[in-house]
Amino acid sequence: xxxxxxxxxxxxxxxxxxxxxxxxxxxxxxxxxxxxxxxxxxxxxxxxxxxxxxxxxxxxxxxxxxxxxxxxxxxxxxxxxxxxxxxxxxxxxxxxxxxxxxxxxxxxxxxxxxxxxxxxxxxxxxxxxxxxxxxxxxxxxxxxxxxxxxxxxxxxxxxxxxxxxxxxxxxxxxxxxxxxxxxxxxxxxxxxxxxxxxxxxxxxxxxxxxxxxxxxxxxxxxxxxxxxxxxxxxxx
Amino acid sequence: xxxxxxxxxxxxxxxxxxxxxxxxxxxxxxxxxxxxxxxxxxxxxxxxxxxxxxxxxxxxxxxxxxxxxxxxxxxxxxxxxxxxxxxxxxxxxxxxxxxxxxxxxxxxxxxxxxxxxxxxxxxxxxxxxxxxxxxxxxxxxxxxxxxxxxxxxxxxxxxxxxxxxxxxxxxxxxxxxxxxxxxxxxxxxxxxxxxxxxxxxxxxxxxxxxxxxxxxxxxxxxxxxxxxxxxxxxxx
Amino acid sequence: xxxxxxxxxxxxxxxxxxxxxxxxxxxxxxxxxxxxxxxxxxxxxxxxxxxxxxxxxxxxxxxxxxxxxxxxxxxxxxxxxxxxxxxxxxxxxxxxxxxxxxxxxxxxxxxxxxxxxxxxxxxxxxxxxxxxxxxxxxxxxxxxxxxxxxxxxxxxxxxxxxxxxxxxxxxxxxxxxxxxxxxxxxxxxxxxxxxxxxxxxxxxxxxxxxxxxx
Amino acid sequence: xxxxxxxxxxxxxxxxxxxxxxxxxxxxxxxxxxxxxxxxxxxxxxxxxxxxxxxxxxxxxxxxxxxxxxxxxxxxxxxxxxxxxxxxxxxxxxxxxxxxxxxxxxxxxxxxxxxxxxxxxxxxxxxxxxxxxxxxxxxxxxxxxxxxxxxxxxxxxxxxxxxxxxxxxxxxxxxxxxxxxxxxxxxxxxxxxxxxxxxxxxxxxxxxxxxxxx
Numbered sequence: 001x002x003x004x005x006x007x008x009x010x011x012x013x014x015x016x017x018x019x020x021x022x023x024x025x026x027x028x029x030x031x032x033x034x035x036x037x038x039x040x041x042x043x044x045x046x047x048x049x050x051x052x053x054x055x056x057x058x059x060x061x062x063x064x065x066x067x068x069x070x071x072x073x074x075x076x077x078x079x080x081x082x083x084x085x086x087x088x089x090x091x092x093x094x095x096x097x098x099x100x101x102x103x104x105x106x107x108x109x110x111x112x113x114x115x116x117x118x119x120x121x122x123x124x125x126x127x128x129x130x131x132x133x134x135x136x137x138x139x140x141x142x143x144x145x146x147x148x149x150x151x152x153x154x155x156x157x158x159x160x161x162x163x164x165x166x167x168x169x170x171x172x173x174x175x176x177x178x179x180x181x182x183x184x185x186x187x188x189x190x191x192x193x194x195x196x197x198x199x200x201x202x203x204x205x206x207x208x209x210x211x212x213x214x215x216x217x218x219x220x221x222x223x224x225x226x227x228x229x230x231x232x233x234x235x236x
Numbered sequence: 237x238x239x240x241x242x243x244x245x246x247x248x249x250x251x252x253x254x255x256x257x258x259x260x261x262x263x264x265x266x267x268x269x270x271x272x273x274x275x276x277x278x279x280x281x282x283x284x285x286x287x288x289x290x291x292x293x294x295x296x297x298x299x300x301x302x303x304x305x306x307x308x309x310x311x312x313x314x315x316x317x318x319x320x321x322x323x324x325x326x327x328x329x330x331x332x333x334x335x336x337x338x339x340x341x342x343x344x345x346x347x348x349x350x351x352x353x354x355x356x357x358x359x360x361x362x363x364x365x366x367x368x369x370x371x372x373x374x375x376x377x378x379x380x381x382x383x384x385x386x387x388x389x390x391x392x393x394x395x396x397x398x399x400x401x402x403x404x405x406x407x408x409x410x411x412x413x414x415x416x417x418x419x420x421x422x423x424x425x426x427x428x429x430x431x432x433x434x435x436x437x438x439x440x441x442x443x444x445x446x447x448x449x450x451x452x453x454x455x456x457x458x459x460x461x462x463x464x465x466x467x468x469x470x471x472x
Numbered sequence: 473x474x475x476x477x478x479x480x481x482x483x484x485x486x487x488x489x490x491x492x493x494x495x496x497x498x499x500x501x502x503x504x505x506x507x508x509x510x511x512x513x514x515x516x517x518x519x520x521x522x523x524x525x526x527x528x529x530x531x532x533x534x535x536x537x538x539x540x541x542x543x544x545x546x547x548x549x550x551x552x553x554x555x556x557x558x559x560x561x562x563x564x565x566x567x568x569x570x571x572x573x574x575x576x577x578x579x580x581x582x583x584x585x586x587x588x589x590x591x592x593x594x595x596x597x598x599x600x601x602x603x604x605x606x607x608x609x610x611x612x613x614x615x616x617x618x619x620x621x622x623x624x625x626x627x628x629x630x631x632x633x634x635x636x637x638x639x640x641x642x643x644x645x646x647x648x649x650x651x652x653x654x655x656x657x658x659x660x661x662x663x664x665x666x667x668x669x670x671x672x673x674x675x676x677x678x679x680x681x682x683x684x685x686x
Numbered sequence: 687x688x689x690x691x692x693x694x695x696x697x698x699x700x701x702x703x704x705x706x707x708x709x710x711x712x713x714x715x716x717x718x719x720x721x722x723x724x725x726x727x728x729x730x731x732x733x734x735x736x737x738x739x740x741x742x743x744x745x746x747x748x749x750x751x752x753x754x755x756x757x758x759x760x761x762x763x764x765x766x767x768x769x770x771x772x773x774x775x776x777x778x779x780x781x782x783x784x785x786x787x788x789x790x791x792x793x794x795x796x797x798x799x800x801x802x803x804x805x806x807x808x809x810x811x812x813x814x815x816x817x818x819x820x821x822x823x824x825x826x827x828x829x830x831x832x833x834x835x836x837x838x839x840x841x842x843x844x845x846x847x848x849x850x851x852x853x854x855x856x857x858x859x860x861x862x863x864x865x866x867x868x869x870x871x872x873x874x875x876x877x878x879x880x881x882x883x884x885x886x887x888x889x890x891x892x893x894x895x896x897x898x899x900x
Contacts, residue, residue, distance in 0.1 A: 002707045002729050027522045027559075028545040030538065078602040081545065088598055100599050103521060104563030104606030108353070111560040115774075116781030116824055117344070118375035120356040122567065123609040127586075127640035130605065139354035139384070148375070165731070165740075165767040169440065172556055173523050174539035179558045183778060199766025204405065205441050206769035207558075209739050211709050211731070211784050224538045238493045238515050263736045263773075264759040266752065314816040317759065324812055336813050339735060340777030340820030347774040351560075352567030352610055358781065359823040363800075363854035366819065401517070401526075401553040408770055409737050410753035415772045419564060435552025442555035443772075445525050447495050447517070447570050460752045 003164040004210070005195065006217045009039045012189050016045045016154050023110070023155040023181040024052040024062055028081065029225035031174035033158035033191050034061045036217075038235050040156070041068050049073040051110070051152060053103060053177060055080070055087035059234035061225050063087065068236075071096060075150070077103040083229060101150075102130065107180055109150035114183020114212070119148045155185030158222065159208070162192035163199070166213025167206045175207065182212040191219040239400040240446070241431065242453045245275045248425050252276060252390050257285040259346070259391040259417040260298055264290055264317065265461035267410035269394035269427050270297045272453075274471050276392070277304050285309040287346070287388060289339060289413060291316070291323035295470035297461050299323065304472075307332060311386070313339040319465060337386075338366065343416060345386035350419020350448070355384045391421030394458065395444070398428035399435070402449025403442045411443065418448040427455040475668035476649040482617050484509035485664075486647045489615070490573050495519055497566070497607060499576040499589075500544045502617045506575055517553075519571055521603040523562045526554025543603065566603070567610040574611035576604070578618050580633040583659035583680040585643045587616065588635035601638075608639035620648035620677050627679030629653065629660060650674050658683060689882035690863040696831050698723035699878075700861045703829070704787050709733055711780070711821060713790040713803075714758045716831045720789055731767075733785055735817040737776045740768025757817065780817070781824040788825035790818070792832050794847040797873035797894040799857045801830065802849035815852075822853035834862040834891050841893030843867065843874060864888050872897060 006012040013036060016022065022040075026032030041064060050071045056063030065071060067086040079087055079098055090096040101109065102124050112120055121144035125131040134145040157178045160171040168190060170178060182188045195218045242248040249272060252258065258276075262268030277300060286307050292299030301307060303322040315323055315334060326332040337345065338360050348356055357380035361367040370381040393414045396407040404426060406414060418424045431454045464471075477485060483505035490496060490506075492514040498504055507529065510516055518527040521543040528549035531537070536547040565571055578589040590604045591597060608614055618628050629646065645663075646653040651674045652664040660682035662674060671684045691699060697719035704710060704720075706728040712718055721743065724730055732741040735757040742763035745751070750761040779785055792803040804818045805811060822828055832842050843860065859877075860867040865888045866878040874896040876888060885898045 002731070028541060030522075030541045030545075078600045080598050080600050091598055092596065098599075100601060102601050102605040103559070103603035104567055104610075107559035107563050108351070108567075111778075112356070114782050114784075115344070115778035116783060117356050117358060118378075118380055120348070120353050122353060124567065124606045126609065128605060128637045130601065142354075144354055163767055167767060167769055170556075171539040172440075172537060172550070173520070173541050175556055175558050176523050177559045180560050183782060183784075197766075199768075201767075203738075203740070203764055203768040203770050204408075204443075206771075207440075209769040209771060209775075209779075210767065211733070211739055211779055226538060238517070264755060266736075266755045266759075314814045316812050316814050327812055328810065334813075336815060338815050338819040339773070339817035340781055340824075343773035343777050344781075347564075350568050350570075351564035352569060360781065360820045362823065364819060364851045366815065399553055403553060403555055406770075407753040408751060408764070409734070409755050411770055411772050412737050413773045416774050419568060419570075433552075435554075437553075439524075439526070439550055439554040439556050442557075445555040445557060445561075445565075446553065447519070447525055447565055462752060 004166045004213060004216050005164050006215050009035055009217050010042065012215045012217045013039045013043055016040060016043065018045050019047045020045060020153045021049040023152040023185055024050055025157040025178035025181050027053050027176040029057065031158050031176050031178055032061050032225050033156045034223050034225060035219045036156040036189060036191050037061050037065050041065055041236055046070050047072045049075065051075045051150065053077050053106065055084050057081060057083035057225055058229035059086065060228040064235040066090065066096065073097040073099065075099040075101060077101055077106050105147055107177060109147055110177065110180040110184045113149035113151040114180060117149060119146050121146055150184065152185040153187065155181040155188045157182055157188060157190045159190055159192050161194045161196055161201060162190060162216045163196050163201055165198050166210030166216060167201050168208035168213060169201060169205060170207055179208045182208045187214045188212060189215045191217050191222065193220060193222060240402045240449060240452050241400050242451050245271055245453050246278065248451045248453045249275045249279055252279065252281045254281050255283045256281060256389045259388040259421055260286055260288040261393040261414035261417050262288065263412040265293065267394050267412050267414055268297050268461050269392045270459050270461060271455045272392040272425060272427050273297050273301050277301055277472055282306050283308045285311065287311045287386065289313050289342065291320050293317060293319035293461055294465035295322065296464040300471040302326065302332065309333040309335065311335040311337060313337055313342050341383055343413060345383055346413065346416040346420045349385035349387040350416060353385060355382050357382055386420065388421040389423065391417040391424045393418055393424060393426045395426055395428050397430045397432055397437060398426060398452045399432050399437055401434050402446030402452060403437050404444035404449060405437060405441060406443055415444045418444045423450045424448055425451045427453050427458065429456060429458060476666040480505055482647050482649060485652060486575055486615055486617050487511060489645065490516060494572040495570065497571050497574040497611060501577040503575040503577055519565060521562055523557050523559060524554060526551045563606055566606050569610060569612055571611045573613045573615060574607045575615045575617055578616050578628065579635050580628055580630050581616050581643050581646055582630050582633045583655065585641040585655040586633050587638045587643050588633035590638045591636045593636045604638045608642040613644050614642045616643050616646045618646065618648055620650045627677055629678045629680060631680035650677065690880040694719055696861050696863060699866060700789055700829055700831055701725060703859065704730060708786040709784065711785050711788045711825060715791040717789040717791055733779060735776055737771050737773060738768060740765045777820055780820050783824060783826055785825040787827045787829060788821045789829045789831055792830050792842065793849050794842055794844050795830050795857050795860055796844050796847045797869065799855040799869040800847050801852045801857050802847035804852045805850045807850045818852045822856040827858050828856045830857050830860045832860065832862055834864045841891055843892045843894060845894035864891065
């Protein structure tokens with residue numbers, strides 16, 4: 001029987017090498033795979049390029065990974081928010097690179113990578129400084145810019161329910177970028193709140209089919225970034 | 237309260253004009269909105285461009301629409317099958333135009349229209365006669381062709397459950413092209429087997445969000461193309 | 473100091489111009505107040521970029537679900553008939569022209585419809601764009617709610633934006649504390665003045681030529 | 687007439703070369719037989735282009751669901767752990783390189799890996815391509831199962847396809863009634879002969895240079 005379950009979080013992230021490109025699911029705190037990120041901090045891979053909508057909050061999760069000096073470049077749409085201090089500091093010190101991508105373009109570039117589409121055209125950024133250096137082209141009298149796919153070596157994903165084949169469901173708006181990142185990464189690593197047997201997820205309700213998932217670890221009581229921050233926690 | 241329900245099938249398709257481009261959901265017999273198609277036959281619009289994976293079977297549904305002389309052009313991936321006789325006859329007589337599009341490209345072009353992506357690149361057809369006349373381009377050492385979005389004025393769709401806001405679910409592989417066509421048509425007309433109140437479909441299980449749907453008619457016991465053909469039926 | 477409209481009145485005035493049944497995306501700040509002033513007999517469906525249609529009001533603290541946020545990362549609820557979806561589907565709704573109205577705050581808006589609301593362009597600022605550029609290019613009608621001038625009295629309605637653009641030529645209507653202003657082929661055009669506000673005052677506080685109410 | 691492999695034996699031989707846990711798409715005809723010969727201890731997950739992973743065997747007539755078909759429009763079943771999805775997601779799996787193995791029938795296959803299996807190119811034929819061109823460009827490993835020659839004895843393994851291509855340089859391995867043949871940088875290479883079949887026979891029935899088993 002196909003079984004993608006791992007029993008240990010450290011084992012699931014053990015082979016992420018220095019220099020890897022890593023997608024991290026989540027939009028702000030919702031859907032952020034904190035346990036997998038903390039395991040990556042313990043594991044210590046450096047010089048990572050990380051793709052996420054944001055740059056983390058407080059001193060836990062993605063912000064802690066950045067704060068630990070493991071990330072050399074962020075690809076994101078919104079690198080600052082009310083509780084993000086780590087990235088802004090490193091960025092102003094010139095110690096971390098930023099590729100700013102509008103949110104919809106970020107989502108579509110990730111999907112394109114998963115769908116085998118090397119490039120597409122979008123109206124987003126036309127007429128702005130973010131279109132500088134991009135190839136533009138007219139279709140039906142309107143100008144669009146060309147955007148390339150965005151792939152990753154690994155994706156770290158949080159889901160609600162998983163079966164051993166890797167079929168996943170999510171909870172509410174914690175879904176956000178995660179189904180797309182599962183498609184776009186060579187190796188997709190998932191932490192699930194609940195594990196069920198194959199067949200227990202209705203085939204009509206599967207959000208991420210198992211073909212896009214490589215490894216799953218069960219984390220029954222995941223911590224939530226907002227809770228950790230409210231408690232004043234930091235990691236490690 | 238927003239209510240997209242129509243009580244009459246003829247009313248739902250009444251304004252489809254001559255010369256319209258109409259997407260028709262379904263893959264072969266599964267998911268084919270037979271009642272809506274038959275209403276379009278009764279309504280009589282002509283010179284239609286129809287987009288579907290196939291060209292219908294027997295003398296009912298899409299094949300009957302074509303047989304009735306209402307379709308001047310088909311855009312599809314597989315215009316012949318074991319039970320398709322109408323299209324092949326008209327095609328050989330030079331009375332209907334064909335745009336042949338590979339199945340995955342057809343799906344992606346429809347999605348692109350719904351997603352505001354005027355064109356994208358795909359490896360499909362590279363090195364074949366179907367790439368002739370298409371613009372090609374290299375990305376990362378591999379050749380791709382550019383494909384444009386594919387829009388429609390109307391989409392005729394069959395679903396399983398709908399609420400008055402237009403949230404839809406489908407049944408099994410009857411889903412196929414339908415969620416994409418809902419996105420790509422200016423006016424999406426849906427026949428549903430079952431109607432429920434808003435909120436009865438779990439928000440996690442919605443396949444087509446209501447924003448992509450304009451009109452819904454309840455057809456509690458839809459006929460199925462395979463059954464009609466087995467019974468030797470024709471329409472009108 | 474003129475009387476003019478309060479923040480709430482600006483939001484209520486904007487809500488009046490949104491048709492029944494519209495799919496609406498609201499920016500952060502004053503635009504969020506629109507939900508409180510939906511005119512009698514109308515229903516709007518709220519879209520939030522992070523993946524939801526049918527967004528409802530904030531929950532009581534005890535009822536909040538840590539996995540149910542809006543694009544501003546505030547906790548929200550779902551109304552009956554809501555749907556969740558991933559980011560590519562969410563931005564397909566935006567980019568594909570399926571959202572009817574987007575109401576945004578802004579730093580500047582120009583008489584040709586240009587909007588600048590994402591960056592001051594200051595050299596030491598950390599650029600952060602989010603979904604703003606997708607929204608202004610994709611949504612059918614871009615409305616702006618803004619104070620007519622900055623806190624220091626500088627016009628926010630200008631001839632040309634000095635801040636980096638979010639998008640060119642996209643804004644159709646502006647709701648300020650002083651007036652409702654359309655962006656037309658002839659530039660700014662006042663369509664309605666707030667109670668007690670004169671056209672002369674609006675004109676003096678606008679950084680571009682502006683036409684009086686017809 | 688040589689002995690060689692039967693249709694079932696060809697399918698069984700192909701199945702031997704598919705690793706455990708593979709995501710597999712099967713073409714119509716002999717490739718469909720692969721499902722009957724999954725080697726002991728292995729599990730394959732079948733993908734069907736029209737929108738399903740975890741396709742199971744055909745149902746009894748009484749159990750068939752008119753909404754559950756495969757890409758060949760035959761009624762099928764779903765195994766535990768199956769998933770349904772729309773066509774764009776289905777072809778993302780194909781085009782995006784997520785399917786491990788596709789086993790196809792063919793009219794011709796060339797020693798450079800070209801495959802022609804969608805059209806004879808006859809002027810009066812109605813062209814019909816379906817998902818064939820997506821599959822050959824997207825799936826990681828393209829296997830072909832085919833009789834070594836046509837019914838009239840013409841080679842199907844050729845130097846250059848005379849029929850219109852489905853895709854160039856995409857086939858990696860061919861399972862015929864006479865042999866297992868790899869497409870290599872040096873052209874066709876026999877890797878295994880069917881019982882009772884000589885290399886000389888294979889060579890004489892192949893329309894291109896072919897190398898003997900190593």
